[in-house]
Amino acid sequence: MNLMNQLLKGVNLYLVGMMGAGKTTVGRLLAKELGYHFFDTDMLIEQSQKKSINEIFAETGEAAFRDIETAVLAELSSCVRLAIATGGGIVLQRKNWSYLRHGLVVWLDAPVEVLYSRLQNDATRPLLRETDLKVKLQSLLEQRQALYAQADLHLTLQPGETPEQITARVIAEIPTVLCPERRPVTELN
Numbered sequence: 120m121n122l123m124n125q126l127l128k129g130v131n132l133y134l135v136g137m138m139g140a141g142k143t144t145v146g147r148l149l150a151k152e153l154g155y156h157f158f159d160t161d162m163l164i165e166q167s168q169k170k171s172i173n174e175i176f177a178e179t180g181e182a183a184f185r186d187i188e189t190a191v192l193a194e195l196s197s198c199v200r201l202a203i204a205t206g207g208g209i210v211l212q213r214k215n216w217s218y219l220r221h222g223l224v225v226w227l228d229a230p231v232e233v234l235y236s237r238l239q240n241d242a243t244r245p246l247l248r249e250t251d252l253k254v255k256l257q258s259l260l261e262q263r264q265a266l267y268a269q270a271d272l273h274l275t276l277q278p279g280e281t282p283e284q285i286t287a288r289v290i291a292e293i294p295t296v297l298c299p300e301r302r303p304v305t306e307l308n
């Protein structure tokens with residue numbers, strides 16, 4: 120067992136952030152690096168419902184989607200040694216935080232310009248079916264920023280930073296939130 124695994128003790132990693140931030144891409148790499156299993160809440164929802172996220176939104180609405188998302192998160196949280204890419208809206212439900220808090224929450228914070236360039240030709244995200252994609256992304260980020268900021272780790276992504284570099288940065292920053300001696304004294308009791 121390497122040092123990082125000894126430190127993590129099987130604690131799950133939850134990646135949060137806006138659509139297109141790279142949660143799925145980086146989550147897979149993190150799992151590989153740490154010898155963890157990778158799961159993606161969006162993919163599990165699609166598999167369990169046998170429908171695409173677009174179909175779930177269209178047929179049952181966003182509220183029903185959010186309930187399924189919470190149920191999937193609850194199941195995952197009962198396991199260990201997982202790297203989990205969450206849906207962009209997972210932070211919206213207060214209840215979800217009781218599950219996210221079982222693990223370490225990492226916010227991948229990419230600039231709106233970067234999100235825009237990645238998502239402009241993507242039709243799989245129902246909340247982005249707006250005429251002005253950049254304005255929609257900006258407004259979603261403004262609504263959610265304070266919630267994403269509740270993460271244990273905040274990574275401000277640089278344009279051009281590769282998934283491998285981001286993964287290495289997440290791993291390098293894990294000790295800053297897991298080692299008691301690195302936490303401010305006020306948090307120790």
Ligand SMILES: Nc1ncnc2c1ncn2[C@@H]1O[C@H](COP(=O)(O)OP(=O)(O)OP(=O)(O)O)[C@@H](O)[C@H]1O
Pocket residue numbers: 136137138139140141142143144145161204205206207237244279280281282285
């Ligand atoms: N660091 C990166 N550099 C370049 N392209 C990236 C990077 N990270 C992700 N991508 C690309 O951006 C797109 C979106 O990435 P990804 O699906 O991982 O985002 P996500 O955060 O999981 O989005 P969602 O919340 O919608 O599931 C993909 O096409 C992916 O290949």
Ligand SMILES: O=C(O)C1=C[C@@H](O)[C@@H](O)[C@H](O)C1
Pocket residue numbers: 137138161172205206207208209243244245246
């Ligand atoms: O940001 C959001 O609210 C969403 C992000 C995606 O990952 C999916 O979970 C779905 O399209 C909703």
Ligand SMILES: [Mg+2]
Pocket residue numbers: 142143144159161204205
């Ligand atoms: Mg994803």
